Amino acid sequence: MVVYxxxxxxxxxxVGLYVGDLLGAALGLQANVGGVGIAMLLMIACTNLxxxxxxxxxxxxxxxxxxxxxxxxxxxxMAAQQNVAAAVSGGAMAMLAGVAAVVxxxxxxxxxxxMARK
Amino acid sequence: MxxxxxxxxxxxxxxxxxxxxxxxxxAYWIARHLTRGLLHGSAIAIALGLLLAWVAGEQxxxxxxxxxxxxxxxxxxxxxxxxxxxxxxxxxxxVRLSDLRSAGWVAxxxxxxxVVVSFLCGAVVAYGFGVRDPVAITTxxxxxxxxxxxxxxxxxxxxxSDIISLSIAAGLVKAVLVMIATPLVxxxxxxxxxxxxxxxxxxxxxxxxxxxxLAATDPKLVPYGAMTATxxxxxxxxxxxxxxxxxxxxxxx
Numbered sequence: 001m002v003v004y005x006x007x008x009x010x011x012x013x014x015v016g017l018y019v020g021d022l023l024g025a026a027l028g029l030q031a032n033v034g035g036v037g038i039a040m041l042l043m044i045a046c047t048n049l050x051x052x053x054x055x056x057x058x059x060x061x062x063x064x065x066x067x068x069x070x071x072x073x074x075x076x077x078m079a080a081q082q083n084v085a086a087a088v089s090g091g092a093m094a095m096l097a098g099v100a101a102v103v104x105x106x107x108x109x110x111x112x113x114x115m116a117r118k
Numbered sequence: 119m120x121x122x123x124x125x126x127x128x129x130x131x132x133x134x135x136x137x138x139x140x141x142x143x144x145a146y147w148i149a150r151h152l153t154r155g156l157l158h159g160s161a162i163a164i165a166l167g168l169l170l171a172w173v174a175g176e177q178x179x180x181x182x183x184x185x186x187x188x189x190x191x192x193x194x195x196x197x198x199x200x201x202x203x204x205x206x207x208x209x210x211x212x213v214r215l216s217d218l219r220s221a222g223w224v225a226x227x228x229x230x231x232x233v234v235v236s237f238l239c240g241a242v243v244a245y246g247f248g249v250r251d252p253v254a255i256t257t258x259x260x261x262x263x264x265x266x267x268x269x270x271x272x273x274x275x276x277x278x279s280d281i282i283s284l285s286i287a288a289g290l291v292k293a294v295l296v297m298i299a300t301p302l303v304x305x306x307x308x309x310x311x312x313x314x315x316x317x318x319x320x321x322x323x324x325x326x327x328x329x330x331x332l333a334a335t336d337p338k339l340v341p342y343g344a345m346t347a348t349x350x351x352x353x354x355x356x357x358x359x360x361x362x363x364x365x366x367x368x369x370x371x
Contacts, residue, residue: 013207024352030270033352036203036325037345040210044218047211056212067208071340072160073138074205075333077197078326079167079297080141080190081183085175087294090287093247093258098291100239101262102299105232105321109307112231112321113314116224 005054005063012042123188130192137184137193141166161301161334168294206329210341218345221313225346228320233354236263236323237362240288252366254281259366260358261285262292264324266351271358293327300331309335312342319343323350 020035027033043064047054055061087098126133145163153162171183180186185194195201221228240262244255257277261268261284268285271277277285300309300318308314319328319342328347332340 009204009208009211013204016207017203020348020352024355027352027356029352029355030273031266031352031355034349036206036348039203039207040213040341040345043207043210044213044215047213048215054211061211064208064211067205068211071205071209072163072333072337073135073142074197074201075330076141076145076160076163076167077134077138077193078202079164079197079330080137080171081185081194081197082168082171082294082326083175083181083290084168084172084183084294085179086181086283086287087290088172090284090291093243094261094284094287095291097240097243097258097262097288098295100243101236101288101292102295102322104235104239105296105318105323106299106303106307108228108231108235108321109309109314109318112224112228112317113221113308113311116221116313116317 002059002063002066005058005060005065006067008046008054008060009043009064009067012046013039015039016042126189127191131195133190133192134194134196137190138196141170158301158334160337164297164330164334168297202329206340206344209337209344213341217312218316218342220311221316221342225313225316225320228317229323229346229349229353230357232321232323232350233263233267233357234362235321236292237354237358240285241366250370252363252370253277255370256358256363256366257281257285258288259362260354261288263289263354263358264351265289265293267354267358270355271363274359275363289324292322293324293330296322296324296327297330297334300327301334304335309339312339315339315342316346320346320350323347323354325351 016039017035020032023033024031142163146159149159174184178186184190237259241255241259244258253275257272260271265286268289269282272282322328328343332343
């Protein structure tokens with residue numbers, strides 16, 4: 001059933017985010033630490049294990065597939081509610097700090113990716 | 119008007135679906151007819167979303183983009199963190215463990231390196247603008263990591279509120295720029311395989327930037343970038359008020 005897939009997805013997401021919150025609290029932070037990553041690992045386990053409850057092409061799998069296809073529309077909605085006005089009006093210092101961080105990050109991607117391939 | 123606003127509010131999520139559907143239809147039309155496929159439709163859709171958010175923010179003075187327009191409040195539900203995380207986890211469906219291991223220890227290394235490099239950029243820029251207070255420099259540097267690391271670091275160091283808003287602005291600039299620029303530079307920086315996507319996620323770190331940037335580049339890469347980026351903000355909040363602040367204090371003597 002489609003809803004089984006959606007339920008497994010919701011379960012993985014909730015467990016991952018909650019563990020991320022607990023990790024953050026244990027470290028004394030007001031932030032979630034790795035919640036989405038933990039949830040994705042659970043999801044991968046649910047689909048890769050030999051007795052995996054979820055397989056692509058099954059009704060349950062379609063329930064998950066639908067949400068992964070909804071990913072881009074959700075990201076468009078996310079973009080539409082960013083505080084762009086504050087970013088634009090932050091002044092030269094904020095602008096330059098943000099731009100410098102992005103340029104430096106982009107420049108390092110090929111360097112580290114080359115290390116990863118070795 | 120009141121009746122319509124009330125109706126839109128009680129059907130918020132549906133309004134969100136319709137809004138995004140229209141934005142994407144327009145974006146794909148622009149991609150096909152005006153850029154002749156040079157820019158991908160999803161990249162244009164994200165840019166259109168940001169543009170609308172800017173217009174809305176200027177007009178309403180709010181912080182939530184188009185979601186501050188009463189009629190479009192439902193976009194805030196669709197694009198909020200709950201459904202965003204739900205959909206990101208869904209993209210992990212069908213990911214192979216071997217691909218996740220392809221970047222190995224370099225993927226793990228990219229996260230602290232990304233925090234430190236972003237922090238350095240922000241701190242150096244702040245210093246260049248004549249800021250000498252270590253708390254302010256640390257807060258702005260942390261903001262250059264993400265717009266969450268900035269205020270969390272500033273709050274725990276007791277930074278002034280104008281410095282905290284500056285750090286949030288720096289983080290927002292980064293998130294917006296990563297979303298827009300990633301599809302444009304993707305080929306040049308070799309962002310076309312799981313390993314480089316994991317490294318990219320760890321280096322850029324900003325969740326909305328990374329997930330938006332990868333969605334506009336190649337949706338298949340999303341789970342890999344999200345996997346590393348998800349640890350970035352937590353690590354930044356951990357390092358900002360501690361080692362990074364101490365390092366700034368040590369450098370400034």
